[in-house]
Amino acid sequence: MREIPFDTIVKAVKDIIVYSGTDLPQDTYDALKKAMEDEQSPVAKNVIKQLLENADIAKDEKRPLCQDTGLAVFFVKVGDEVKVTGGLLKDAINKGTEEGYRDAYLRASTCEPFSRANLKDTVGYNLPAIIHFDIVAGDKIEIEYAAKGGGSENVSRAKVFPPAAGKEGIVAYVKEVISDAGGNPCPPITVGVGIGGTFEKATISSKHALFRDIGSVNPDPEMAALEQEILTEVNKLGIGAMGMGGTQTALAVHIESNPCHIASLPVSVNVQCHSSRHTHITI
Amino acid sequence: MSSTYHLTTPLSSEDTKQLVAGDTVYLTGVLFTARDAAHKRLVELIEKGEALPFDLEGSVIYFVGPTPPKPGDPIGSAGPTTSYRMDSFSPTMLKHGSRGMIGKGKRNQAVKDACVAYDGIYFGATGGAGALLGKLIKSAEVIAYPELGPEAVRRLEVVDFPVAVINDTHGNDLYQQGREQYEVKA
The missing domain is CATH 3.30.2320 (hypothetical protein PF0899 fold)
Incomplete structure (x- = not known):
């Protein structure tokens, strides 16, 4: 022992x-940089530029x-x-x-x-x-x-669907949650989606999905494809950085899927703001 | 097409009426901080006809709850907080001379109407850019309600503080119009 x-x-x-508190993880920084390059709206582009400047200042001067x-x-x-x-x-x-x-x-x-x-x-x-x-x-x-943070947590939601809702129901639900949230969760966001399990298992999975590095590929090809599909749909909403209108509403969608009861299809959507401060250590 | 302006506070009606949703503005001068609790007290004073701790005429109010300052700094990280919590107070503030608000997130129709009626502007600052925005605050002094801690009213001096016009004096709303412009319909 x-x-x-x-x-x-x-x-x-x-x-x-x-x-x-002060050092934005590299995966988040890189994802924001790519979003700034891809963004079509000049206003939203300027917002993302400020976020990158903010990350540089925070790191150099050790400010939150x-x-x-x-x-x-x-x-x-x-x-x-x-x-x-x-x-x-x-x-x-x-x-x-x-x-x-x-x-x-x-x-x-x-x-x-x-x-x-x-x-x-x-x-x-x-x-x-x-x-x-x-x-x-x-x-x-x-x-x-x-x-x-609180702003992104406040827009998160969970629902237990009947099994017939299927993938189509999940895509529509995530899109609805993000649409209703608008600029409040501080986009560009990361969307954690927990599928299956029980009511609480789905929500915990949606939280854990946010800990994954942005840009990493889901090892399950079916889920990887679903992540891409949801990301494309969410970015059609036009919300953009800080809700000011734009093409880059979400940086990534991360799914964690679990076996579930034959009668249910639990789905949870947990949102993380653009300041996705996450890390891990092994002792 | 959006424009960029450099404005100095206090703001006049001429300053605010030229602005259109989507414009970028760099503010220099004094901002006053107030969140929910301070707004409640300020509006009570206005309703009683009593003097306020600062001159409302042309003032810009920043909705913020900063982190504690490090030793030697005027303030910690200081990005905007969500604004809808101030919706019930803002029209009164605008009616009595305040001409700008800085926060993040949607406002209700009463606030948008008050912007039109009293030449007010709702500015959006970049949420989560607390380190960048905090650094542009050159001094911070508590001028009222110190017992409210982070919610106390502070007088901030800022230089080139970057904000976007969300709601203008013409009834435009960037959150609505910006989104419509980039939305891809099914």
Whole structure:
């Protein structure tokens, strides 16, 4: 059994949070650059140019990319031959989150749902983190992280269709969700689509789909084709960068598909803004 | 065809009436920040006929909730927040002399009508460009409601702050018209 000290996890988590707050991942940067070249609208082109300038300034001067530095979302795969010593893995991830957000001057955005009281002085600075655990074979811990902003989360939706809806129903539904969202989720967006499973499995899959690198190809050829089809349809909407009209509404569509019940076809659409801050580490 | 303007605040009616949805404007001068809570208080003062903490005439209001500043900086990252939450307050602000708003996202018809009636402009700043926009803010001073924390009213001095005209004094709406222009119908 491999032992990993609590503090090793805290430091690793803190490091990726500090880094992600200011350094846009290369895949996102490259995708924005391509979108700027492809964009037909001069107004939207200028917006994307500002986003690239913003990424350069944030990286060089270590300023947060956006004032909405998000809730911290993690997908963690824990090897069955690993033991964290000196504390719980979950506590270590939360501690690393708090230290990262506070020390890097990122915004504390968690609050109580009804009083809207900020939790920074009670529960902790931008705590609790949202953590999804899985157990796998091996002696490592793999941590995938993304900062998830509010504007794009607010337009996300899920629905359980009858099986007859099929691919056609899914394409139409995603298009409807993105059309209704307009400029509010800060396009050009990434669209995560979770298909199948149960109601909650579909939503978690749609979230996890956003952690994939933009520009990567879905290993399932059928899903890869469906991603392209939905992307083409979404970009016909004309929403464009920040909703100002244009051809580049979405940078990518990512699908995660699961086996499901014979009676249902769950579909979830989770949207990520253009500032797709995501990364992963293996300890 | 969209044009580019360099304007200095406070804005006059002559400044705003020449602008058309889709134009790019670089603003220099003073912006006042206010979000939901501050708007509620300002509108209450207007309704009671009491003095405001700043002169509304020609003012431009920025809807923003910045990150904490690093030591030595005037402000942290400071991109626009979603504007519809200010829809119920903005017409009153425009009626009493304010001439510009900066945010992101759609406004309701009452706000668009108020832009036409009172020579107001709704500008869109680039959401998520917080580092770039924060850097163009040369000074930030809390002038009212410090107890509101990030929602306090601040007086910002900006240089060449880039915004796009979304709703103009002629009733145009870039979100609607821009989208129609690039939409590919089935």
